[in-house]
Amino acid sequence: MEKELSEMTLEELWDLFPIFLVKHDDQWNEYYKEIESTMTDLLAGYPVKRISHIGSTAIQGIWAKNIVDVMVEISEKADMKEIAHILEQNGFIKMSNEKRRISLNIGYTKEGFANKVYHIHLRYTGDNDELYFRDYLNEHPQIAKEYEALKLELWKRYEHNRDAYTAAKTDFIHKWTEKAHMLYGKRY
DSSP: OOOOGGGSOHHHHHHHSOOOOBOOOTHHHHHHHHHHHHHHHHTTTSOEEEEEEESGGGSTTOOBOSOEEEEEEEOTTSOHHHHHHHHHHTTOEEEEEOSSEEEEEEEEETTEEEEEEEEEEEEETTOOHHHHHHHHHHHOHHHHHHHHHHHHHHHHHTTTOHHHHHHHHHHHHHHHHHHHHHHHSSOO
């Protein structure tokens, strides 16, 4: 009998769901619009302030994991756990639960990735550095290409260790996010 995803160790999950990068695909924008519509419908009765396409699939022209990241910003008055529960009742799986952030996903199966995979990042309004990073890289294609080169270099080294892959990108992301905040001010 196969294990359920919830019964697997982190190492088993990383083997089943390795880091993989693919060339930019304009279809990612369509996938985002589909999940945005789903989020809008599922959370119609909740104080959602903004739904945004984030992550590398939101940056034009660079290689990325074939996973669409979506940030759902909610009012400070909202009950984040209640909103996460609504998503879980509709097939999303909770990945992490921090004090002011909850991440969920859909598209992970016991056989591996589904055709469409999404990561949903629940945040309170204003916890949105990813928007600044996304905008900066889209407006500075040479920096986007540097980010792509870093990701391609790290891909095989950390193919089966998502935490290390993410950690190795952190300094680059912080550097350019800070520059974006200086340039854009209080855009969001």
